Amino acid sequence: MSLEPTEDVTAYHWSSVEKKKEAVLFSDLLEDTHVAEKGGHPRFHEILGELSQLHNRKNHDYAAGGKQGPLGNFERTSTIMSLYPGMDWDSPFGVAMAYMLKQLDAAFILRAQKRKSITGEPIPARLKDVATYTVIGMVIAEEEENLGKAHSDT
DSSP states (O other), X not given: OOOOOOSOTTSOOBOOTTSOOOBOOHHHHTTSHHHHTTOOOHHHHHHHHHHHHHHHHHHHHHOOXXXXXXXXXXXXXXXXXXXXXXXXXXXXXXXXXXXXXXXXXXXXXXXXTTOXXXXXXOHHHHHHHHHHHHHHHHHHXXXXXXXXXXXXXX
C-alpha cells in the first residue's frame, strides 16, 4: 500500500494494488516520517490508532456497501427521523428512539447484505439492543405520562 504525505495527518488515504478501497489506519501513517515528526505523546497516537481500527470494524457493520458509503447509517437513520418533523428528537424519549433506530438499521444492513458482524454484535445482539431501547422508551413515556398526571392533579 502506498502512502502520499499530506498536511492533514488524520485524513484517510485510499489506494490498493488490487484497486480495492482500503482505509489506511492512522497508526500506519505514524510510520511515515512526515507524520512521525509531528510529535506528541506516543500513547495519544496509539489511542488514535485503536479508535481508527474500531471505526473501521464498526463501519463494516453499519455501512451499506459502496452505495451509501461509510456514513450510510447516519444518512438512513436521519432520513427516517426526517419523516417525523413533529418528533422531539432532543428529548430523552427521542434519544432512546434514535438509538433504537441506529441498532435496527445495523440489523437491517447485516441481513440485507448477508454479512456477518465483525464487531461481535450480530443480528440477535442488535435486536436485543432494539428491545432494550424499546423498554427504555416505554419507561420514559410512562414517567412523562405520570409526571403530566401529577401536574394536572395539583
